Amino acid sequence: MIPFNKPPYTGNEEQYVLDAMQSNKISGDGFYGKKCQQWFEETLPCKKALLTPSCTAALEMAALLIDIQPGDEVIMPSYTFVSTANAFVLRGAKLVFVDIRQDTMNIDENLIEAAISPKTKAIVPVHYAGVACEMDKIMALSEKYGLFVIEDAAQGMMSHYKGKALGTIGHLGTYSFHETKNYSSGGEGGLLIINDDRFSQRAEVIREKGTNRSQFFRGQVDKYTWVEVGSSYLPSELQAAYLWGQLEKAEEIKQNRLKIWQSYYDGLKFLADKGMIELPIVPNSCTHNAHMFYIKLKNIEVRSSLIEHLKANDIMAVFHYIPLHSSPAGYKNSCFHGDRGFTQIESERLLRLPIFFGMTDKEVSKVIFHIVKQGDLL
Known part of the structure; x- marks a missing residue:
């Protein structure tokens, strides 16, 4: 796995x-x-x-x-x-x-x-x-x-x-x-x-x-x-x-993660070019640390299907937060100002891929391969 x-x-x-x-x-x-x-x-x-x-x-x-x-x-x-x-x-x-x-x-x-x-x-x-x-x-x-x-x-x-x-x-x-x-x-x-x-x-x-x-x-x-x-x-x-x-090795860790991040980006870009997925966007004003690599899919159903496909092939991918405004505690302690729906919609499309210090090229390639393999269902 x-x-x-x-x-x-x-x-x-x-x-x-x-x-x-x-x-x-x-x-x-x-x-x-x-x-x-x-x-x-x-x-x-x-x-x-x-x-x-x-x-x-x-x-x-x-x-x-x-x-x-x-x-x-x-x-x-x-x-x-x-x-x-x-x-x-x-x-x-x-x-x-x-x-x-x-x-x-x-x-x-x-x-x-x-x-x-x-x-x-x-x-x-x-x-x-x-x-x-x-x-x-x-x-x-x-x-x-x-x-x-x-x-x-x-x-x-x-x-x-x-x-x-x-x-x-x-x-x-x-x-x-x-x-x-x-x-x-x-x-x-x-x-x-x-x-x-x-x-x-x-x-x-x-x-x-x-x-x-x-x-x-x-x-x-x-x-x-x-x-x-x-x-x-x-x-x-x-x-x-x-x-x-x-x-002591902060820069080494960062560069290793950036390499993995870029491999994902390059390996999946053709799917994004076809409009099948969306890739992370980093504005020109920002330099990032490759903390996360995620893709966005069409909807929550497609995401769930891809998670199951990856899991069946010994790859663990996860989604992230359930928006706080939709949680029980959120109802009691908050209000939402200017809700255009993006928080809910985008959170349901986002899927985080494995990324960690020391992840091998073979492991990255395997993740990319099995996402591409599901191309017809994305």
């Missing part, structure tokens, strides 16, 4: 995890935690980067940092993972969903302004498949209406918009290091990216259960105490050690 995903593994993870285990500090922000955070601050670059146990935790921190209150409204796409929504609903916010673009599956920047109300507090663009939203327009709206922008760049590490790393454009950004992402910190993990100095000190406090513990360890205060509401958003040193093994 060709799996849909294999967690990335470069070879040094075991050495670093064992080293962390044998150290005197495994609770977090130790040697490897600091190395990872420094790598992000210098490579992206950004003002501050804080490792978290998950992207979910990073999003929850972001909601706390911008002081989301009951009744506040937060604009985001419905086509996203539930963590994007939960972080703000947990603080009492109402979600205002905006329809997506058909080409990139990202929030339609031209529909956002009409969704803004006096209660709007933030815009949360989600960079689907590591392809950037139209951030210039979104940041202009942020400035015009005094709104925060939190980038959900869970899928976007090593992707860029007009030369800027995703996650470094808004006030705050978040990454995921779940095992399904291009880079993992041992199965789960995340990062909060801080681009606005106003949030740097508070982020440390919120991350350390609401205490000024980090300042204490730096010798800035003689004792630490409870400062404000926070939670436990510090990952273990073992997670950081695993991640460091991946960051």
Whole structure:
């Protein structure tokens, strides 16, 4: 069976995890935690980067940092993972969903302004498949209406918009290091990216259960105490050690995935030219990280048929999110502004193909072969 995903593994993870285990500090922000955070601050670059146990935790921190209150409204796409929504609903916010673009599956920047109300507090663009939203327009709206922008760049590490790393454009950004992402910190993990100095000190406090513990360890205060509401958003040193093994080879992983992505694109383009499928679109303003390769089919019935055909030939392909506005929790906690139907229609046509670091040419060719073999039914 060709799996849909294999967690990335470069070879040094075991050495670093064992080293962390044998150290005197495994609770977090130790040697490897600091190395990872420094790598992000210098490579992206950004003002501050804080490792978290998950992207979910990073999003929850972001909601706390911008002081989301009951009744506040937060604009985001419905086509996203539930963590994007939960972080703000947990603080009492109402979600205002905006329809997506058909080409990139990202929030339609031209529909956002009409969704803004006096209660709007933030815009949360989600960079689907590591392809950037139209951030210039979104940041202009942020400035015009005094709104925060939190980038959900869970899928976007090593992707860029007009030369800027995703996650470094808004006030705050978040990454995921779940095992399904291009880079993992041992199965789960995340990062909060801080681009606005106003949030740097508070982020440390919120991350350390609401205490000024980090300042204490730096010798800035003689004792630490409870400062404000926070939670436990510090990952273990073992997670950081695993991640460091991946960051050392971040470019190698990216180039390997890009090669696979391009092989899919080239091998399936003739089907797209015939109008049988649609391939991913990457705008000229974006450079992507090959997080995902998907095709779009005519409808959900054709997609289901192709999934079964691939499965019968030992190939695992999957569809993605059920749009949040159509979920039970979505009915209770959101409204949809500017629904043209694209979110529902496009989500039912999209099929994700296997892609992972180290996937062989033979495996890629097999996937292409069996899609082409179904050509008459596409």
